[in-house]
Amino acid sequence: MPAPMMDTYAPPDLVFDHGKGARLVTEGGDKYLDFISGIAVNCLGHAHPKAVAALQDQSEKLWHLSNMFKVPAGIELAKKLTEATFADRVFFTNSGAEAIECAIKTARRYHFINGRPDRYRIITFTGAFHGRTYGAINAGGNPKYLEGFGPAMEGFDQVEFGDHDALKAAITEETAAILIEPVQGEGGVRAVPESCLRGIRELADEHGLLVIYDEVQCGAGRTGKLFAYQWVDGAEPDIMASAKGIGGGFPMGACLATEAAAQGMVVGTHGSTYGGGPLAMAVGNVVFDELTAEGFLDQVVDVANFMNQQLQGLADRHADKIEEVRGKGLLIGLQLKEGYNPKQLAGLARNRHLLIGAAGDNVARMAPPLIITRDDASEAVSILDEALSELPEAG
């Protein structure tokens, strides 16, 4: 009999039954230290008591309404998000790809209603990842994700990551926006230098373009600021996509925009059946309140700095296998030397009950829950130490 599910994923033979904090527990009772958290999603860890209570409470009142009716918790969360960021307006989605779709539509619509419908092209960067919908795979431009899905969609121009001159040269009369992840996740956990983000902002202002940040992975406290762009002065976006961490594990995303950038998104221009529903908004408010609670992000920065120091030590001990430690905050990449395979490293770590992931550019990726302690970080690093010692050269 064929397997009932499509073969789009290849999970290991391991089934988790429940979780608590940074630990996952199998059906058989084996505990694993979760340093990937659903790929940067479960920022408060598993089964956070306040998130569980909010979801339980809401689940007994009202699950779904559609946006035909007001959802007060959504208005409240949008208010919090706009007060805490560059944005004035929010559209809630269920996922990151949908937040990106909304961001692209918002940018094009802005030029459309300003009398420039010809300005629709979006500049993106090599190594980008923006999700798996048609718009998002074309924005991401990864040939692996585009192959076999028909002709490439018009309207995206990709330039080399970090090549400011190429970016300048790619701007034309038809350019609407520049779309970038302040820290690339999937592409290999690469933080964009602050000067580049400022350079992008300046170029955009000079040419009347909008800047769109994809903070689906690097946002929601992951880098130690509520959003990664907030580390950089003078590089605010016009539009930003958020998801993953902002729902803490409940499917949710958001497209944020300034008043000016959002001016084209009027009644009837966009929609979502589930986006901004009562369950997601109940959890989203709890996640936001926790992330912005006094001291929470300071603790993220502290544990991230500690982890980084430990990993630098690890990189010294395994200088033959580790190229560099990269990323920002608790979005961490260990780039392996050529000839070593990060998926194999993740497998060896998993054998020792540590869960990590892989990313592009030969990088082992870690995105632990933001609530980890220094002890959790030490434990993860000592497991990685053993796994690296065992890691063979890939055949």
Ligand SMILES: *Cc1c(COP(=O)(O)O)cnc(C)c1O
């Ligand atoms: C995961 C991710 C997406 C897509 O999010 P989905 O919820 O899977 O649709 C988009 N952009 C970035 C940077 C991501 O990491």
